[in-house]
Structures are given as structure tokens and as C-alpha cells.
Amino acid sequence: MTGMKDRGVLTESMFYVLMSFLHREMCGIEITEFVEQKTNGRVRLGPGTLYTLLGKFQDEHLIEETQMDGRKRSYRITDKGRDVFRDELARLKACVLDGEEEFL
């Protein structure tokens, strides 16, 4: 699994923020709306959390800035970011399978 040993698992907010970039470039406010819609309001992103995550993902080269238009800054996911998301998805699937095996 790509770098999971180094960086640990993704938190729920990290997972959904990274997910928001899978199909297109996004800016901060669009990410907040995406996550709220996707989770039916279950996961809410405070502005501090989102700002910190965008900085963290940039530091770790999981996303990169594409353009700045006025107050709007857009980002896209990198190959490394896709790998990290794929690894996390596989880990979560394995968790669900294990849980279902035991529970059902």
C-alpha cells in the first residue's frame, strides 16, 4: 500500500476531501458542498478543518493548485493522491468485509 505505513490511515474528513477531487478540479467552497451532499449532512467540514487539510494535502503532494481566480483557488488530485485514496478504499473495504463476516 502506497505510503500508508508512513502517513497512517485517512480520517473521515480527509477521505471525503480527497474523494471530492476524483472527477474534477475543485475549490474550497465546492468541496464543502460536495462532502455535505455526498454524506447527506453527516460529515460537516469546518472552515479551519478544510483549510488545514488543503495545506496538508499540498505538503504531502496529494493535491496540487491549478489556478487562482479572485478569491477562489482550485486544486486537482495527483497520481500519489489517487494511490493514497485507492489504498484507503481497499483498507475500508477489508474492514467492512471483516465486520460483515463476523456480524452477519
Next chain:
Amino acid sequence: MRKTVIRITPVGGFDIPGLENWFAVMAEKGLRFSMTTGPLTFFERTDPQTVQIHLEPIRGAANDDPELNALYEDAGWHYWGIFRGSFYVFASDDLTAQVHTESETQDYALKRFFRQKVIGGVLLAFANVLLLGLYRNGAPWEISWSSFRYFPVETLSNGSTVPFFLAMLGLLLVDLSYLLGLSHLLRYRKAIKTGKPRKGHGRVGWLLAIGLVILLPVFINTIQLLSGTDYRPYDLRGSGFITLKDIEGEDFRLHGDHFYNMDYISHGGTLLNPES
């Protein structure tokens, strides 16, 4: 009535809950945070308002960040300004509004900020060495372990006792305020992780203010020393002494730069040369 009100910041510069609480209390008194200069905080007089304050640690250079402001404004927060190049100050009328919805992420932001400030602490330590080294009467890069051992004696023997002690006392207070600030940050991180109530630590800001007041004459003295404007010739009119001007003529320029004077004055064949 003046529109701007200036106060000495009584709270430590990295004491996030303490500062948030102080700004909220000032806002209730009708004083809205505006900006800072050193230990001073500037407020704009407004109508009293009950607000929740959040300090967002600044990543990198302390410039306004339009994206950050847009994110906060979208969530109902108002941008008030920058606190000492360390924090963006935001306020919300909604006292239940949440800025951080995940403690792990908040911890990451604080950890990153703490690292930045540790690097700042190294620079502060370097400034300590430079300033105290100057009053040791020697180049800072010549300082060795034995220099530290004989530091007080050498300094006292050089005669720069007052600036040395002022520099030492001022730096001690500034360093102490910085170290306490770092410890407050660590405690705040711990409180976030454990979910305990976050308390401020009052009065630490006074250490910085008093330290800087003590250092002010040292800074002025240092600038004078480095620029050569510290030379104050005695008024010798009517004293009967023969001055360098009498010997060298009216063009002789009195100057604090001893090397300049030595070059200018020709000792050979003059009364200044004891051998002649």
C-alpha cells in the same frame, strides 16, 4: 472620542484560548481587534458585540489569504486582521459555530504551527548571541566554550556594563515569554487531544512588553555603535587643550570611526608621535 484604542497585550503571543477570550471580552466592550505592533494591540471602537473568536495559525508568510477568508465567510465568520504574524483573527456572531470539526486535523495544524515557532525560537537564540556578543567586545563567531565561562568578567572589564545587563535582562524576559508561549501551545494541543477545557494563561504578555522596553535603549545604543554616531567630543573651547583640529586644520572631521582618524592623522613628524 478616538476611533483607535491601543492596549498592551496582557496575554502570551501563542496562548490561543487566552487571546481568543481577551478579544471576545474587548469586543463586548465595543473594541474590535484591528492589528498589532510588537506588544501593542490596536482596536477599533465599535458597538459592543458578543462574538466567538477563532485564531487560525498562519502557514508561511503573514499575508491576507483570500481563499481562507472566503472559506470562513462562507461559514459565517468575519475576518478581523492578523495577530503578530502568527494568527488570522476571525469572529462569529454564532457562539456555537465550529471551525474545526475534526480534532486530528486541528492537532496537525497546531503541530505544524509549533514547529514553525520552534524555528523562530532558534532565530531568537541567534539574536541573543549576536546582541550579547556585541557587548562582549568581540565577534560572535569567535565565541567558544571558554568565552561563556569568562563572559561576565570580560564584559564587566570592557566597561559596557549597563548595556550588557540591560541586554541580558531584556533578552531574558523576551526569551522567557517565548518559551512560555511554546509551553502554552503544547498544553493547548494536549487539551484538544484529551477534550479537556482550554484555559488561557494571563499576564504572560507583560513579560514581552517589559523585556522590549528594557531592550529599547540597548537597540538605540547598538545602532549608534554600528553607525559610528556614538562619538561625543568634549567641548574644549577655552580649556587650553590643543585639539586635533588645531593640529590638522579646520578640514579635520571629528568622527567615531577610529580607523578613519588613524588614517587621516599622520603620526610621523608630528607632536602626536612620542618619538619625535
